[in-house]
Amino acid sequence: MNKNYAGIWLLALVMLGWVNAQAQTKPANLSERMAATVMTIWKDSLVMQAGKPVKWAYDEGVVLEGLTNIWKRNADGRYFKFIQKSMDHFVQKDGTIRKYRPDEYNIDHIKNGRTLLTLYKVTGQEKYYKAATMLREQLKTHPRTKEGGFWHKKIYPYQMWLDGLYMGQPFYAEYATTFNEPTAFDDIANQFIYMEKHARDSKTGLLYHGWDESKQQKWADKNTGLSPHFWGRAMGWYGMGLVDVLDNFPENHPKRAELLKILSRFAAAVESVQDKKSGVWYQILDKPTGKGNYLEASASNMFVYALAKGARLGYLPAKYEAVAKRGYEGIQKEFIKVDEQGLTNLHGTVSVAGLGGNPYRDGSYEYYLSEKVVVNDPKGVGAFLLAANEMELRQIPQIGKGKTILLDGYFNNEFMKNAAGQTIPFHYKWEEMDNNGFSLLGENARYMGAKTQELKAAPTAANLQKASVYIIVDPDTEKETAKPNYVQPEHVAAISQWVKNGGVLLLMANDQNNTELDKFNTLAKAFGIEFKKELKNTVTGNQYDMGKIMVPANHQIFKKGRQLYLKEISTLDVKAPAKSTLDHKGDVVMATAKVGKGTVFAVGDPWLYNEYTDGRKLPADYQNFEAGNDLIAWLLQQAATK
Numbered sequence: 001m002n003k004n005y006a007g008i009w010l011l012a013l014v015m016l017g018w019v020n021a022q023a024q025t026k027p028a029n030l031s032e033r034m035a036a037t038v039m040t041i042w043k044d045s046l047v048m049q050a051g052k053p054v055k056w057a058y059d060e061g062v063v064l065e066g067l068t069n070i071w072k073r074n075a076d077g078r079y080f081k082f083i084q085k086s087m088d089h090f091v092q093k094d095g096t097i098r099k100y101r102p103d104e105y106n107i108d109h110i111k112n113g114r115t116l117l118t119l120y121k122v123t124g125q126e127k128y129y130k131a132a133t134m135l136r137e138q139l140k141t142h143p144r145t146k147e148g149g150f151w152h153k154k155i156y157p158y159q160m161w162l163d164g165l166y167m168g169q170p171f172y173a174e175y176a177t178t179f180n181e182p183t184a185f186d187d188i189a190n191q192f193i194y195m196e197k198h199a200r201d202s203k204t205g206l207l208y209h210g211w212d213e214s215k216q217q218k219w220a221d222k223n224t225g226l227s228p229h230f231w232g233r234a235m236g237w238y239g240m241g242l243v244d245v246l247d248n249f250p251e252n253h254p255k256r257a258e259l260l261k262i263l264s265r266f267a268a269a270v271e272s273v274q275d276k277k278s279g280v281w282y283q284i285l286d287k288p289t290g291k292g293n294y295l296e297a298s299a300s301n302m303f304v305y306a307l308a309k310g311a312r313l314g315y316l317p318a319k320y321e322a323v324a325k326r327g328y329e330g331i332q333k334e335f336i337k338v339d340e341q342g343l344t345n346l347h348g349t350v351s352v353a354g355l356g357g358n359p360y361r362d363g364s365y366e367y368y369l370s371e372k373v374v375v376n377d378p379k380g381v382g383a384f385l386l387a388a389n390e391m392e393l394r395q396i397p398q399i400g401k402g403k404t405i406l407l408d409g410y411f412n413n414e415f416m417k418n419a420a421g422q423t424i425p426f427h428y429k430w431e432e433m434d435n436n437g438f439s440l441l442g443e444n445a446r447y448m449g450a451k452t453q454e455l456k457a458a459p460t461a462a463n464l465q466k467a468s469v470y471i472i473v474d475p476d477t478e479k480e481t482a483k484p485n486y487v488q489p490e491h492v493a494a495i496s497q498w499v500k501n502g503g504v505l506l507l508m509a510n511d512q513n514n515t516e517l518d519k520f521n522t523l524a525k526a527f528g529i530e531f532k533k534e535l536k537n538t539v540t541g542n543q544y545d546m547g548k549i550m551v552p553a554n555h556q557i558f559k560k561g562r563q564l565y566l567k568e569i570s571t572l573d574v575k576a577p578a579k580s581t582l583d584h585k586g587d588v589v590m591a592t593a594k595v596g597k598g599t600v601f602a603v604g605d606p607w608l609y610n611e612y613t614d615g616r617k618l619p620a621d622y623q624n625f626e627a628g629n630d631l632i633a634w635l636l637q638q639a640a641t642k
Contacts, residue, residue, distance in 0.1 A: 029395075030332070031070050031388035033344040035079065038063060038381060040343060045086040048378045056090055056099040058111035058167055059378040066385025068118055072443050073389060075625040077615030080122070087115055087128075095130025102138045105154035107164040110135050113171035117178060120419065121433035122614075129419035136175050139168065145213045148187070149194040156356055158213040160195055162234035166241035173248040179420050188245060189255035195238070196262050199226060205269030206230040206285055207238060209363065210355045219355050219363035227355055227363040230273075230285040234353075236302025236383065239266050243309045260315060263306075267316050270303050271323050279330025283350060284368055292369045297335040297348035301383035304328050308390045328391045331384070348373060349380030393447050399633055400450025402641035403468035407438070409456040410485050411475040411520075427480075428473045428606055430454060435611035440625065445632045459491055464498045468639035472523075473508040473606045475516045486519040496526045500596030504639040506631075507602040511535045511568045527593040527600040528578030531570045536587060536604075539567045544619060549584045551627075557581060557634045561627020565612055570604035578602075599638040601631070 028036075039045075042063075046054045064083050071079035090098045090112075100109055113135040120128035143151045145158060150168055152161040169188050176184035199207040210227040212220035219227050242263045249256050273285045280300040282293050308324035310316035335348040351372045355363050407430055414427040426432055430442035430452050442452045455470075457463060464470060476484040499505050507524055509515050512533040521530050539546040547567040551558045558564075571587035574580055578593040578600070593600040608628040612618055615625070 029388070029392045030336070030344065031066075031385055031392055032074070032076075034346065034381065034384055034388060035067055035070055037343045037345060037376070038067070038385075039078070039082055041376060042378075045082055046089050054089070054099070056097060056109060056112065058108045059382065060086060061112035061115055062382030063378050063385065064112070064115045064382075066382045066389065068115065069386060069389045071615070072440065073393065073447065075440060075613055075615040077617075077620075080614070080616055083115060084119060084123075087112070087119055091116070091127055091131045093127055095127045095134065097131050097134060100134075102134065103154075105138065105142050105151065107142070107150055107152055107168045109167075110138065110171050111167045114174055117171070117174055118433070121178070122610075122616075124419075124434050126419050132171075132175065133420075135171065139172060145194070147194055148190055149213075150191060152210070159210055159217070159355070160198070160213075161210045161355065162195065162199065162207055162238040164237075165191055165195055166237035166244070169241050170244035170248075173245045177248040179418070180422060182250070185250060185253050186255060188249070189253075189259055192238075192242060192245075192259060192262055193255075196265070198224075200265070201230070204230070204286055205265055205272065207235055207266075207269075209234040209353075217356055218360070229363060229365060229368060231353055231368055232281050232283055232285050232296050232299030233302065233350065233379070235266070235270065235285065236299040236306070239263075239270065239306030240302050240383075240386070242266065243306050243313075243315060246313075246315055263310060263315055264317075267307055267310065267320055267323075270307065271320070274303075274323060274327065275330075278334055279326035279328075280334055281327075284365060287365070290365065294369075294373070295334055295348065296350055296373075297331065297346055298350065298377065298380035298383050300327055300331050300335070301380060301387040304331065305383065305387040305390050308387070312390070312393065324391065328387065331387070335384075345376055346380050346384050347375050349375075349377035351377055396447045397633075398449035400445060400448035400636045403449075403636055403639055404451045404453055404466055404642060405442075405445055405469040405471065405632075405636075406464070406467035407442075407452065407454045408459070408470070408472040409454040410458050411487060412473055413456075413476055413485060414480050428609060433610065435609065435617075437610050438608065440610055440613050441608050441628050441632065444629050445636075448633060448636060450632075450636060458485065458488075459498075460494050461497065464494065464503065466642050467498075467503065468642050469504045469506065469635045470495070470498070471506040471508065472520075473506075474510045474514070475520045477514075477516045484516065486516065487523050488519075489522070492523050492526055495523060496595075499527070499598035499600060502597035502640050504598060504635050505600045506635060507600065508606045508608075509570055509602075509604045510606060511570050511604070514568075517570070524602060527595055527602075528575045529591050529593065529600070529602045530573040531602070531604050532573055534570055535568055536571050537566055537569050537584075544622065548622075549582070549589060551582065555582075558627050558630045561623040561625070561630050563621055563623050564607070564627055565618055565622045565624055566603075566605045566607045567612075568605070569607075572602060572604060597640075599635075601635065 067079045113132050116128045116132040149160045152159050152164045169191055173188050198211040208226040209231045212225040215225040280295050282288050283296040284293050287293050304324045304327040307320040311320040335346055337345050351374045353371050354361050361367055415423050416426045418424050427436050428438050433439040509531040517531050537547050547565045549564045549566055551562045572591050574591045578591045580588040581592045582590040590603045613625040
């Protein structure tokens with residue numbers, strides 16, 4: 001090879017190496033870059049401020065909730081491990097919580113209960129249930145105002161602060177939903193109703209930071225009991241509390257409509273004080289030209305999160321998408337900086353602000369501007385993780401808009417006892433976050449804009465009518481359910497006609513030892529598919545390669561999920577109109593069929609449950625999570641809007 005050609009080849013190799021290096025170091029989403037900062041500067045997941053002993057504190061809980069939301073979106077198991085390690089420093093084997101004293105009656109101490117509930121739901125460990133229940137018990141005896149509003153703290157008697165609505169109510173609502181306490185929702189709604197009634201300014205719509213029922217505090221107006229100013233972060237806490245409570249608030253509850261009205265009034269007030277130049281918000285919201293007032297990061301992040309989430313989920317009109325977008329763009333310009341180590345940092349967060357106490361905080365304008373403004377305050381960082389992740393959901397194509405995915409709960413109808421001794425449905429349920437559930441699959445379907453529901457009755461033409469996609473998974477045997485609901489001819493007829501009319505059907509069986517195949521096959525055969533009574537892809541221990549199935553390049557369905565894990569499966573026999581869509585070692589593993597206007601997809605395993613998608617068990621090179629998103633996207637694309 002002559003020198004000129006050699007030089008060209010060398011240059012090409014160097015450039016190729018540079019391109020590969022660039023591809024490998026391509027920045028992750030901004031939320032993930034900030035999460036990397038969190039796990040670097042707080043790598044022991046405990047110390048929030050250097051030199052100060054760790055304590056049971058809400059600010060860590062805000063960070064962990066931000067990480068939880070990112071984990072639900074990307075299934076990176078590192079986040080869950082960090083979350084669990086953080087809480088395990090406090091939660092003892094018997095469920096008691098180090099550094100927590102219920103007799104202090106501090107509403108701030110309730111906040112971390114949401115992380116405890118997540119840990120309980122995912123791991124099933126009773127200690128997390130006991131710890132969360134201890135916080136629930138505090139609310140039962142927590143002191144209240146005369147009409148029933150929670151005091152902010154025992155040391156702040158007769159006072160309600162906006163902050164407290166975020167600290168207590170989202171946990172209260174999630175606990176009530178998880179452990180069937182329907183009567184709690186009146187109480188939960190009333191906290192927001194009372195707070196708005198007392199703290200909302202009729203001229204601006206903004207809410208004052210605190211209200212003293214006794215009107216005895218020096219910071220309290222002698223006529224109204226209100227503090228003097230509209231502090232940004234306080235309203236941010238209130239807004240986040242509203243949108244998070246609505247996630248667990250019953251759709252048919254009479255007070256849900258009132259909460260939505262409160263959120264609407266909140267959103268209008270927040271929009272009215274958004275800085276037109278920067279897109280973000282001030283420390284004192286209504287005094288942009290006030291001496292010393294400044295643009296503040298934590299409040300801005302909280303407003304973006306509340307408005308964006310509210311708009312995405314339909315709690316707020318779509319116009320607030322634009323408000324959130326302006327705010328998020330402003331946050332990136334005003335507060336996000338990358339240091340010399342390459343870490344993404346959040347500037348511009350006020351470290352603290354409160355009312356009363358010792359030394360006394362008088363709630364004056366000068367007081368709010370006297371507190372330190374710091375870099376990477378956990379309250380601001382946690383709020384940024386929430387806001388950034390929420391905004392990044394906009395990157396997901398909304399192919400599910402106007403479509404409903406219906407999950408069968410009739411043929412698969414198993415029950416278990418939870419830690420509270422209550423009988424609950426389990427095994428491949430949307431709401432189920434443990435190894436057996438489909439919670440991540442459902443979460444990401446909803447990120448695509450789809451609605452997820454469960455059909456607990458037998459399928460009929462009437463109850464399938466509004467479904468775009470219908471999923472039947474792992475029909476019961478007698479060892480799983482005392483009186484299984486088997487597939488009957490009338491079910492085959494109803495489902496077949498629904499498919500012909502344009503429905504999209506997903507059939508997920510199991511190996512013959514763990515599902516009912518004879519009756520199920522009467523349905524599958526209607527589309528040219530039969531689940532074979534055999535056991536393939538057996539796996540010994542953690543020898544995951546035994547369950548590995550590779551997807552060929554340019555696959556019509558699986559674009560990102562290429563290395564799959566399917567353990568102990570039944571394979572398929574197919575005939576027209578069905579055809580194989582994935583083979584492995586001479587067997588048909590997955591098949592599709594076009595029938596009339598509709599589509600059928602079949603696989604001999606419920607392989608997309610959390611155990612093999614949530615990043616906690618499988619090695620990182622397996623891509624069941626990505627494949628699940630690919631499949632849901634493909635199914636939704638085949639379906640017509642109902």
